Amino acid sequence: MAATAYRRMEARVFRVVNGVVVPVARTGLTFPFVAPGGILVLEMKGRKTGRRIELPLMAANLGGVMLAATGRAARSQWLQNLAAKPSVQVWLWGRRRPVHAYVVAPGRRVKGARNMPVAAQLLAGALARVADVLDVGFALLVPR
Secondary structure (H helix, E strand, O other), X not given: OHHHHHHHHHHHHHHHHHHHHHHHHXXXXXXXXXXXXXXXXXXXXXXXXXXXXXXXXXXXXXXXXXXEEEOOHHHOHHHHHHHHOOEEEEEEOXXXXXXEEEEEOOOOXXXXXXXXXXXXXXXXXXXXXXXXXXXXXEEEXXXX
C-alpha cells in the first residue's frame, strides 16, 4: 500500500514539473545550456491509450544521436512506450524533429540495431552491458 501511495505521489510531482519544463524546453532554451547535454522534449503516443504525451528528458548529443537514460528501467513508462512505438518526435533547439528510438534495457535486445549508424550500434552494445548490471534503461534517438 505504501508503494502505491509513493507511486501516485511520484506521478503527481512529475506532472507538475513536466508542466513547467515542457513549454520552456520546446523553445530550445534548455539545450545545451542547462545541462551537459540539455533537455529535449520527447513527443510520443501512449502504447495503451494512444494519447499524445510530451515529456522532458535530459539528453546528451553524441554525434547527432541523442542519448537519454532512466534509473527506473523496470518502471519507466516512457521507455516502454518507445519500445512499443519507436517512431517519435523530439523538440530540440526550438524545432520538432522526427527520430527513431532504439531502446536499451535490462535483458532486452535492441530491435532494428542493424539500421543504426555504426557508432550508435557500438554504443548500444556497451550500454546493454551497463543496463543489465545496473538495471537502468537508455533510449538512443536517431534522426530519421
